[in-house]
Amino acid sequence: MKRGRAILAAAALSLAGAMAVRATPPGAVSDEAVTGEGMPRSLSEYGFFADAAAQVPARNVIPYRLNTPLFSDGAEKLRFVYVPQGAQIAAQGEGLLDIPVGGALIKTFAFGEGADRRLIETRVLLHRADGWLALPYIWNEEQTEATLAVVGGRREVTTPAGERISYRIPNKNQCKECHGLQGAVVPIGPKARNLSQDWLQDMVPARHLAAMPASSDTMPRWEDRASVPAEAAARAYLDVNCAHCHRPNATASNSGLDLRWEQEDRQALGVFKRPVAAGRGSGGHEFAVVPGRPDDSILTYRMDSVEPGVAMPELGKSTVDEDGLAVVRRWIAGMPAS
Amino acid sequence: MVRKPTIAALLVAASPLAAAPVLAATHTIAPGEGAQERLQEALILAEPGDEIVIGAGRYELTDGLSLDVDGVTVRGAGMDGTVLDFTGQAGAGEGFLVTSDNVTLRDFALENPKGDGVKSKGADNIVYHRIRVTWTNGPDAGNGAYGIYPVESQGVLIDGVKVSGASDAGIYVGQSDRITVRNSIAEANVAGIEIENSRNALVENNLATRNTGGILVFDLPSLPVMGGGNVVVRRNLVVANDTANFAPPGNIVASVRRGTGILVMANENVAIEGNVVDGNPTAGVMVIAYTQPFDDERYNPYARNVAVGENVFGRNGYEPQLDGADRLLAAFGGSLPPVLWDGNAQGGTGLRVAEGVAGWTLGLTRPGQAYGEANPAPLKVPAPADAGWDDSGIGAPPELEDRLG
Numbered sequence: 094m095k096r097g098r099a100i101l102a103a104a105a106l107s108l109a110g111a112m113a114v115r116a117t118p119p120g121a122v123s124d125e126a127v128t129g130e131g132m133p134r135s136l137s138e139y140g141f142f143a144d145a146a147a148q149v150p151a152r153n154v155i156p157y158r159l160n161t162p163l164f165s166d167g168a169e170k171l172r173f174v175y176v177p178q179g180a181q182i183a184a185q186g187e188g189l190l191d192i193p194v195g196g197a198l199i200k201t202f203a204f205g206e207g208a209d210r211r212l213i214e215t216r217v218l219l220h221r222a223d224g225w226l227a228l229p230y231i232w233n234e235e236q237t238e239a240t241l242a243v244v245g246g247r248r249e250v251t252t253p254a255g256e257r258i259s260y261r262i263p264n265k266n267q268c269k270e271c272h273g274l275q276g277a278v279v280p281i282g283p284k285a286r287n288l289s290q291d292w293l294q295d296m297v298p299a300r301h302l303a304a305m306p307a308s309s310d311t312m313p314r315w316e317d318r319a320s321v322p323a324e325a326a327a328r329a330y331l332d333v334n335c336a337h338c339h340r341p342n343a344t345a346s347n348s349g350l351d352l353r354w355e356q357e358d359r360q361a362l363g364v365f366k367r368p369v370a371a372g373r374g375s376g377g378h379e380f381a382v383v384p385g386r387p388d389d390s391i392l393t394y395r396m397d398s399v400e401p402g403v404a405m406p407e408l409g410k411s412t413v414d415e416d417g418l419a420v421v422r423r424w425i426a427g428m429p430a431s
Numbered sequence: 432m433v434r435k436p437t438i439a440a441l442l443v444a445a446s447p448l449a450a451a452p453v454l455a456a457t458h459t460i461a462p463g464e465g466a467q468e469r470l471q472e473a474l475i476l477a478e479p480g481d482e483i484v485i486g487a488g489r490y491e492l493t494d495g496l497s498l499d500v501d502g503v504t505v506r507g508a509g510m511d512g513t514v515l516d517f518t519g520q521a522g523a524g525e526g527f528l529v530t531s532d533n534v535t536l537r538d539f540a541l542e543n544p545k546g547d548g549v550k551s552k553g554a555d556n557i558v559y560h561r562i563r564v565t566w567t568n569g570p571d572a573g574n575g576a577y578g579i580y581p582v583e584s585q586g587v588l589i590d591g592v593k594v595s596g597a598s599d600a601g602i603y604v605g606q607s608d609r610i611t612v613r614n615s616i617a618e619a620n621v622a623g624i625e626i627e628n629s630r631n632a633l634v635e636n637n638l639a640t641r642n643t644g645g646i647l648v649f650d651l652p653s654l655p656v657m658g659g660g661n662v663v664v665r666r667n668l669v670v671a672n673d674t675a676n677f678a679p680p681g682n683i684v685a686s687v688r689r690g691t692g693i694l695v696m697a698n699e700n701v702a703i704e705g706n707v708v709d710g711n712p713t714a715g716v717m718v719i720a721y722t723q724p725f726d727d728e729r730y731n732p733y734a735r736n737v738a739v740g741e742n743v744f745g746r747n748g749y750e751p752q753l754d755g756a757d758r759l760l761a762a763f764g765g766s767l768p769p770v771l772w773d774g775n776a777q778g779g780t781g782l783r784v785a786e787g788v789a790g791w792t793l794g795l796t797r798p799g800q801a802y803g804e805a806n807p808a809p810l811k812v813p814a815p816a817d818a819g820w821d822d823s824g825i826g827a828p829p830e831l832e833d834r835l836g
């Protein structure tokens with residue numbers, strides 16, 4: 094008897110699910126896809142885009158940029174946040190925006206410019222009742238649809254620097270390697286300090302953001318890196334590119350290296366810090382950072398490598414970020430000895 | 432691979448018994464086209480209690496594998512039957528990464544991972560059974576760092592594994608608690624077996640040979656987890672560790688002298704007994720303080736309460752990689768006594784050595800003191816006060832044994 098009722102209930106549920114998806118009007122996000130239990134097989138099921146190929150967002154899907162972005166082999170990144178109707182983001186000082194359950198972050202990776210632009214993958218972070226879920230979707234050749242690829246994949250692309258590479262799309266577990274904090278998946282990018290003040294201000298009257306964050310600390314914009322102090326540019330770069338792992342309670346916590354923007358202890362930042370588990374990643378050097386000597390620092394040695402086992406970051410990198418490396422080298426070169 | 436939730440699964444999920452693997456499934460992977468994707472997909476979509484069987488054969492993998500589901504068993508067809516070949520690895524920092532609890536890895540091999548072999552981080556109650564990690568070109572600074580690499584974990588049982596060629600440590604346990612490493616072979620690594628910043632570790636019935644150093648127990652400063660201690664090293668064969676150090680400079684093990692049998696550095700409550708220690712050119716047992724400068728007030732650089740009990744010492748210390756080796760050898764009659772102490776004691780917690788075991792001391796008086804200031808002399812220290820150690824609470828939780836066999 095119980096069993097029969099359960100079957101009926103399950104059938105009713107799935108029917109309701111199907112109807113809800115069909116009932117979603119064009120240009121509106123499917124809240125069922127965002128907050129439901131399953132892993133939607135195609136990106137279009139979410140309805141995040143009014144025109145996905147052109148990356149035109151749907152209603153309540155808001156594009157944003159980061160002041161200093163994560164380098165991903167030079168991929169162009171199109172970032173969006175979805176805030177469900179009637180819900181609002183809460184600011185938490187200079188830290189991560191508190192995006193409500195039902196919200197989502199969407200990031201598309203593309204290579205090529207203008208008419209040659211090809212969408213490679215779109216990663217979604219869904220805020221469900223039981224936490225965040227990270228899923229990767231890979232675009233088809235026709236650029237008409239992106240399909241769930243929990244195992245990730247590889248695609249041949251040409252970087253903006255003209256390098257032909259095998260670009261790695263992370264699998265679902267690898268999403269968590271960067272997004273994991275104390276065992277849970279969390280967003281990384283949208284911290285108030287790394288967002289445009291103008292964008293934040295616009296989000297308030299649009300009723301997407303409850304109020305402006307109280308904080309005033311702001312990371313420099315990457316395009317301004319030559320004109321801002323070397324330390325600010327480098328520390329912003331390290332926070333965004335490294336500190337999701339190199340911080341307490343995250344993937345590289347056991348290294349003892351903490352590259353977060355707010356970290357002020359020089360040894361935690363790598364200054365005269367000996368390696369722990371670097372292996373040949375040490376490159377024969379004794380310390381992560383030797384003030385005044387970027388050529389003798391493990392940090393720059395590993396940034397300058399693409400070899401697995403040596404290269405940092407370990408994931409999402411097939412090429413050296415020459416601009417990022419230059420910024421970090423400049424910071425170390427100008428660092429006082431004590 | 433995508434599993435449709437069954438009615439039964441829904442009912443189980445709603446019940447308080449959800450954690451019990453009532454509906455454990457077995458997923459079998461065979462070699463051939465798309466094996467990498469099929470295997471990784473199985474690892475991602477597995478549910479607690481499931482078993483993933485990797486069929487016999489050689490799997491050429493280009494990316495690291497990872498598992499983040501609790502309670503999964505990954506089983507191959509034997510450490511010579513199922514080989515995960517990472518010679519062509521293009522990405523990730525290790526061959527296989529485990530980040531979930533209660534996982535069992537058994538009966539398969541990894542060859543030539545570019546970074547570490549199997550890393551398990553924050554993975555409590557993990558069992559490694561009959562896993563082989565081999566760098567097939569032998570000792571080489573270009574090899575990956577660690578073969579078996581559990582870190583920041585509570586409950587680690589390593590049984591019957593075999594690691595060779597690691598440019599750091601073959602079997603490395605770091606920043607963990609309740610650990611057993613046993614019945615395993617570590618050959619031709621820089622460090623055979625290394626227990627670092629960990630507590631309550633039992634290292635027994637292993638063979639460590641042809642490494643630079645056989646078995647290392649130590650504590651390093653400036654790490655999230657420190658205060659290593661309560662370590663028992665017993666009934667191991669620590670023989671002929673005579674490979675020149677091939678660790679990349681900068682790493683702590685790069686300072687290990689060729690031919691160190693058992694090394695204890697900056698640790699507390701370490702018992703060394705019932706081992707066969709022979710053919711280690713620098714020292715059979717070396718007990719020292721941390722030698723580098725450090726800036727971490729939580730850190731204790733001394734080796735405290737280290738007891739060398741009854742062991743079988745053969746010929747050790749016959750070709751020591753030490754300054755003034757010739758003079759030392761002449762003074763001690765051709766080979767050095769089996770136990771080498773640096774002389775650094777914190778209060779009354781210095782080294783204890785069983786009666787009849789010969790040793791010598793560098794006669795240093797403070798950690799970090801230059802070896803040039805040594806005053807070598809025969810060792811005269813008391814015997815361990817109590818021969819019987821209370822080793823309850825040391826070693827992996829006994830229930831992990833249930834997953835062997």
